[in-house]
Amino acid sequence: MNNVVVGLSGGVDSSAAAAILHNQGYNVIGLTLWLMKGKGQCCSEGMVDAAKLCEQLGIPHHIVDIRETFQEHIVDYLVAGYSTGITPLPCSQCNKAVKFGPMLHYAQTELGSDRIATGHYARTRHDPATGRHQLLRAVDRTKDQSYFLYDLSQDILARVIFPLGEQPKTETRRVAAAFGLHTADKPESQDLCLVEANGSMRAFLDKYITPQQGEIIDQSGRVLGQHEGVHHYTIGQRKGLGIAHSEPLYVVALDAVNNRVIVGDREATLAAECTAQQVNWVSIAEPTAPIRANVQIRYRAAAIPATIIPLENACVRVVFDDPQSSITPGQAAVWYDGDVLLGGGIIGRNP
Numbered sequence: 001m002n003n004v005v006v007g008l009s010g011g012v013d014s015s016a017a018a019a020i021l022h023n024q025g026y027n028v029i030g031l032t033l034w035l036m037k038g039k040g041q042c043c044s045e046g047m048v049d050a051a052k053l054c055e056q057l058g059i060p061h062h063i064v065d066i067r068e069t070f071q072e073h074i075v076d077y078l079v080a081g082y083s084t085g086i087t088p089l090p091c092s093q094c095n096k097a098v099k100f101g102p103m104l105h106y107a108q109t110e111l112g113s114d115r116i117a118t119g120h121y122a123r124t125r126h127d128p129a130t131g132r133h134q135l136l137r138a139v140d141r142t143k144d145q146s147y148f149l150y151d152l153s154q155d156i157l158a159r160v161i162f163p164l165g166e167q168p169k170t171e172t173r174r175v176a177a178a179f180g181l182h183t184a185d186k187p188e189s190q191d192l193c194l195v196e197a198n199g200s201m202r203a204f205l206d207k208y209i210t211p212q213q214g215e216i217i218d219q220s221g222r223v224l225g226q227h228e229g230v231h232h233y234t235i236g237q238r239k240g241l242g243i244a245h246s247e248p249l250y251v252v253a254l255d256a257v258n259n260r261v262i263v264g265d266r267e268a269t270l271a272a273e274c275t276a277q278q279v280n281w282v283s284i285a286e287p288t289a290p291i292r293a294n295v296q297i298r299y300r301a302a303a304i305p306a307t308i309i310p311l312e313n314a315c316v317r318v319v320f321d322d323p324q325s326s327i328t329p330g331q332a333a334v335w336y337d338g339d340v341l342l343g344g345g346i347i348g349r350n351p
Helices: 012-023 044-057 067-083 091-112 171-178 193-198 201-208
Strands: 002-006 028-033 059-067 122-127 132-137 215-219 223-227 248-257 260-264 272-283 291-296 306-309 316-325 334-335 338-346
Touching: 002 091, 002 272, 002 316, 012 028, 012 171, 028 044, 028 091, 059 091, 067 193, 067 201, 171 291, 193 201, 193 215, 272 334
Parallel strands: 002 028, 028 059, 215 260
Antiparallel strands: 122 132, 132 338, 215 223, 248 260, 272 316, 272 338, 291 306, 291 334, 306 316, 334 338
16 A cells, blocks of 8 residues: 655645645554653644544554653753753654654554655655665755754665655745645744743743753963853853853853853854764765865854765764864764765764
8 A cells, every 4th residue: 555654743844745745646654752741842732633634534543652752862861961961853853763663663564554744845856776765955945954863873764755856945935825735824833842832942941950060260270250060051152151251152061060161252152173973874875095075063054165074883983174163072973975965973072
């Protein structure tokens, strides 16, 4: 049977993906992962909208309670990271450990489907020369989400469909309206699901990490002010420091052990290289020699030319052609050859 299980969050993107596949003749089965309680997509509110969509399309809808997995792999992961002075990237971790893996497992074991689909803006293709399944940027570069998908396995890439990867977001809205979907005019989610559910990242973290006052110092050790918790700051942050100075200051390091936030001028935020750990090679096999690629170190950042040097234990050294600002431990470094995502990993602490 031509079955496909579509992950539904209750938003317009996943709704349009389901409608497109249904219109193409697939036997679509809706699946919503219950991640947590609260407002926003992926929460109680999103499940209601997903159920309405399935009723509208006349397709079955399944809900899987995966809150414990989400707590372990996302909430605990974030709290542990922020507690030690790094800024974790939850979305790629969530895609790998919470969404795509469990979705495929449930589809195969419970729903009789070997294919899954989501409303992500990305593309896949199979390279017959290497036998690998490649991950590519979406046609709409302003909505491209491949950066968050770098950690998907070959097994998942072989079985996933991204119906929106070939079209702009404006077309998604048009398609949703053409199908008469009730989500067609639903506002787009602007924040992390945890931010939507808690009001702010600060509010979420303060539920788990007790704020502890400490010093804000410059790189010479001079005390410039006080903070109420290292976990409230991230590398490169300029606003909200609460200190007056003759020139703009940025967070350049977080010392969680001594409960200190270190600041400096913009030049102090620059670094010529970084390491990436827990590397996943996606569209190519792990190289044995350095390669050239364009590296993206934040979701909205441009991809910058660099040399990727393989190291041991699933690590690489990334040497940029030009020094980069605010390279943040815990975030992802993802490297591309044009639209093809070659691999990625988690940025390590500065040496």
